[in-house]
Amino acid sequence: MGCSPSTSRHLERKWTFRPVYPNGPNRAHVPHTKNWSTKAPDYSPCVYTAPSVLKCPSWADNEADLKTFKFNTIDGKIDRRSFSGPYQISPEGLPLNPAGRTGLAGRGLLGRFGPNHAADPIVTRWRRDPVTHEVLHHFGRPVLEFVGIRRLDTGDWAIPGGMVETGDTVSATLRKEFCEEALNMNEKSEEEARAMTQALQAFFSRGVEICKGYVDDPRNTDNAWMETVAYNFHDDDGTVLDCFPLQAGDDAGAVRWIAAMPDLQLYASHRLFIDRVRQLHHAA
Numbered sequence: 001m002g003c004s005p006s007t008s009r010h011l012e013r014k015w016t017f018r019p020v021y022p023n024g025p026n027r028a029h030v031p032h033t034k035n036w037s038t039k040a041p042d043y044s045p046c047v048y049t050a051p052s053v054l055k056c057p058s059w060a061d062n063e064a065d066l067k068t069f070k071f072n073t074i075d076g077k078i079d080r081r082s083f084s085g086p087y088q089i090s091p092e093g094l095p096l097n098p099a100g101r102t103g104l105a106g107r108g109l110l111g112r113f114g115p116n117h118a119a120d121p122i123v124t125r126w127r128r129d130p131v132t133h134e135v136l137h138h139f140g141r142p143v144l145e146f147v148g149i150r151r152l153d154t155g156d157w158a159i160p161g162g163m164v165e166t167g168d169t170v171s172a173t174l175r176k177e178f179c180e181e182a183l184n185m186n187e188k189s190e191e192e193a194r195a196m197t198q199a200l201q202a203f204f205s206r207g208v209e210i211c212k213g214y215v216d217d218p219r220n221t222d223n224a225w226m227e228t229v230a231y232n233f234h235d236d237d238g239t240v241l242d243c244f245p246l247q248a249g250d251d252a253g254a255v256r257w258i259a260a261m262p263d264l265q266l267y268a269s270h271r272l273f274i275d276r277v278r279q280l281h282h283a284a
């Protein structure tokens, strides 16, 4: 099977896989029934919020204002609703992870108490023979490939998603994250960036929703968790993306087209999203 061109800022980097909390606390043992409605008297997780979050950057909640947050609603400009429906609040006033206990309390590396909303653009095309341009098959089914990035934090391959910033829409975030992480738009001139955004506008307006909900992200804690909206943008004849060479940017260490095969190992719940895209396109 032919390899597609890919570029990377960090090809020389020696990749290792790292846990997201290498120097942080160990996760406490999670009882068999991690559900909040089941009492767990011995459950006593560490409370940990990373110093970078406690510094109160614009993307994080200020812990001092905790009592004023309106959970399960749109709180001013911040959407604190979960795709899973209303979540419980602890007697201390902290949101409780709808998936249950995680072994770690506090926010860890996440900025918001409760749901932290992200968007994941799954950009796909058919894998083609580099010479004949014929679509390649595996056991009679066409092979899809998607644009994946290597995360700088854990070293995992992932979909180039990112957080929905306050005031931004999901659709704007999908395009922005792809352009920043997979096309290195932040390093382009204003003119180039504008041309790129315009050229991709139609492509990014034809997305198909793949998944909306809780993500099994390694940063999740008892009081803060990731939720995402993943969309598929498919370049059926490969002509749209051919005009844009991949180049890693922002918090992506590398970028490439990856064959969407069933045995992939990806960050968080991303493999599940890719499986759904494969089914959608009746791919191998």
Ligand code: RP5
Residues within 6 Å of the ligand: 118, 119, 120, 158, 159, 160, 161, 162, 163, 215, 217, 226, 228, 268
């Ligand atoms: C995952 O974290 C989401 O699916 C999304 O891909 C990503 C967003 O976080 P950052 O990449 O901005 O750290 O749970």
